[in-house]
Amino acid sequence: MPRISLAEVMTKFPLTVQTEDPLTEVQDIFDQNSIHHIPVLTAEKQIVGIISKTDLDQLSWGMSLFKNPNRESYNEALMHTRRVKDVMTDNVYTLDVDDCIDDAYSVFRSEGFRAIPVLENGELVGIVTPIDLVKPFITK
Numbered sequence: 001m002p003r004i005s006l007a008e009v010m011t012k013f014p015l016t017v018q019t020e021d022p023l024t025e026v027q028d029i030f031d032q033n034s035i036h037h038i039p040v041l042t043a044e045k046q047i048v049g050i051i052s053k054t055d056l057d058q059l060s061w062g063m064s065l066f067k068n069p070n071r072e073s074y075n076e077a078l079m080h081t082r083r084v085k086d087v088m089t090d091n092v093y094t095l096d097v098d099d100c101i102d103d104a105y106s107v108f109r110s111e112g113f114r115a116i117p118v119l120e121n122g123e124l125v126g127i128v129t130p131i132d133l134v135k136p137f138i139t140k
Contacts, residue, residue: 004136006104007097010118010126016041019048019085024076026056026084037115039124040088047117047124049088059087094119097126101133108133 015029016039029038030053040049059082093107097120107116108130118126 004101005097006095006099006101006118006126006128009101009132009135010097010128011132012126014039014117014124014127016124017051017084018043019083019088021084023056023059023079023082023084023087026051027079030056037127037129039092039117039127040084041124045123047092047094047119049085049090050092050115050117051084051088052114055087055089092117095128096120101136104128105130105133 014037015033015035017026017029018041026038029035036053038051039047040051042048059079093111093113094117095103095107097118099118104116107113115127115129117124118128
């Protein structure tokens with residue numbers, strides 16, 4: 001079986017957010033794009049976390065439990081004041097662009113992650129998900 005590098009299957013140059021961005025910005029990205037994970041970078045472009053649509057959905061669902069006649073505006077205000085750093089997963093595992101899909105599979109299986117940022121020379125260049133790993137084996 002040929003060695004397939006992550007560079008061949010990853011989503012290149014994914015959308016990103018920074019730690020201080022409001023959660024409303026994250027929600028806008030999820031609403032406008034067909035993605036489920038967003039890498040989180042510092043102002044210096046260093047990866048420090050990842051945030052998923054599930055993270056955001058769980059937070060907003062939890063907030064909407066408040067009995068408040070103005071629930072929607074209350075939740076929106078909370079989402080605007082909360083920052084990415086408050087919700088992101090900061091224990092992010094990364095792989096290198098030259099790693100292969102076997103390496104990514106091992107991480108997905110052992111760590112339970114659903115997306116892994118991919119780096120080249122320490123800079124984010126992509127993101128890989130379990131779906132990406134099967135693409136080379138699917139014929140149309």
